[in-house]
Amino acid sequence: MGKGIQEAKKGVEEEDSLEKIKLQLEEKGHLSSDIEKSISNYSRKIQSSKKSLESKKIRKFFFKEFFDRISYGFGSQQFINILFFQTGASYFLIGITNGLRVIFSVFLTSFLGEYSKVKKISKKFIGVTGIIFGFSFIFMAMARFFHSVPLFAVALLIGSIGAVSYGELYQKMFKYALKKERSFLLRNIAQYGLMITGASILLAGFLMDRFPAIGTPVSLFGFEFRVFGYLIAFEIAAISSVISGYILSFMKEKQIKAIDKRSSLRQLEIQFNNLKENISVFGKNRVIVVLIVATIITVFVQTLGNSYYGIYIYETFKYGYFKGFTNVAVIFLIAIMTSFFAPFIVRKNAREYGKFPMLVFGTLLMAIMPLTYYYNPNLISIAVGTLIGFIGAAVIGVAHGLLTADLMSENERRAYFSAYGILITIPYVIMIPLGAYAAQIYGLKSLFLLLGLILVFVVVPLYFLIIIMHSKKEKI
């Protein structure tokens, strides 16, 4: 009986079919009632241990997500830009650093996306990138304290490299690890995550206003010391990232499979070679070429605008309403909440109006944001303008995704997505410094006017051109 039970256990563990186990054991002379009893016992045990393993994994992912979102909120990009400005950085340097950050991010995302397909990237590496991301906040806070612009710029760039590597690789790991086991909690993590990030942004803004950069003297247990809001906020961001990286080290590593032993330099070489091939694949399709040009300009406007929107709101309203940082927090909190409903609206309208008109519409909505900053700089209009701008960005994102699926063949689409990242970074090397220089020379308000006009008078006509080209193609 004992041996039979062991064999039944082995069979259940190996996930053999019930009939197969039964047949094998009956052949060995075991009673069918004993076999059924044993199988049912072990099946129950194994199911419950699997369930507990799954729920442990889900719990780990959830806590990791929770700490990630806290770190995104406390270390919000808008706050970083304001503190960089307060450290003494010029508009030009802020623009250039943000541009470099985007170039690195896009490039790294593309590189890691391809590299992780062929080479196993260890969990340890992912964890380390998370920790680097966390420590960059501490260095940024130090740079703010010592008014060291170079240290701030370096910390910001290294932090963003860490953030992208971490985010990109983690997303892959998340996708593989929880393919079948996504709980309700994790399926809705985007919504919960937004709420956590929103609350963190608001709290960070409040802390930075309550304890301004000059330091608020606080007396605790007879000790007198100065409290700096940005230091608290960035410490929380740093600790959250480090904890999140630490949680990641407890997760099982089976998910990312190695195909090839390829060095990162070799991968880079292969990707550049593929770029030429890929461009020739979709380069023949004029509609796609114009679409890429329009996307490059749109992302350029977004990058440059996002570098300065927070600074502008902070500087214009620092003595009014909720005070400097909280004003910025409230505006961007309202704006990020659009993620709850924007994709739904876009999908619905894309069906009603078509994808091309939605692209034009999204671009115009995006243009409203910088134009409001220029024409009507009061907090309520800016809040509404920012909200509309974020909806516009979501419209463009969804419409662009639907359009690439429609316009391209499978082959073209594969070529497009693998070349897209590297391709759009190339013009930024020239465009971002020019935009940052314009901000430095003509001021933020003039830059916002310029960005709005670029969207209206350059990007929108490009989309019109696409509509005409596409309708001609369809007629042919």
Add this chain to the structure above:
Amino acid sequence: MKNMLKISKNKKAVSPLIATILLIAFAVALGAVVMSWGRSVDISKEIDSTQKCSGTSLKVDTIDGVPQIFYSGEENNGFVEFTIENNGKEDILGLIVWVVGEKETMINDLDNLQIKVGYPLTKKISYSFNKYGLIKKVKFIPKISIDKTIFTCAKNSLEEESIIKSG
């Protein structure tokens, strides 16, 4: 009937070009509303004035500890003479002077003057003792300019109560 419903569900409502024009019109209208919303209340200027006023400061000049505000004359031919200094961060482009008397308060709006940062101003203004009574207090309210608009910084006023008779 089922097929008809299916067709009407799948059919796009408008052609791409017309849809684009409709959406452009909607976006332009939305933009116009947002960009003109609350324009009459120029909050940025108000905030600017609060910010700039916070950098405005006046001080009565003192010699050997004596504030340089004096009165002289009598009945309808009185005078108040003062020396004040701009020790703030903003140039002052006007001054409202209150001379609070026992009977009434005399208000003098001095528009055509400028006190640069770090500079003093000495001024003599006429005063009627018969009409306003003995002087109890003098108050100075500075005015500054933001984008060619004059703002009065009432919260940054200066008051002086020890006014002595000129020797």
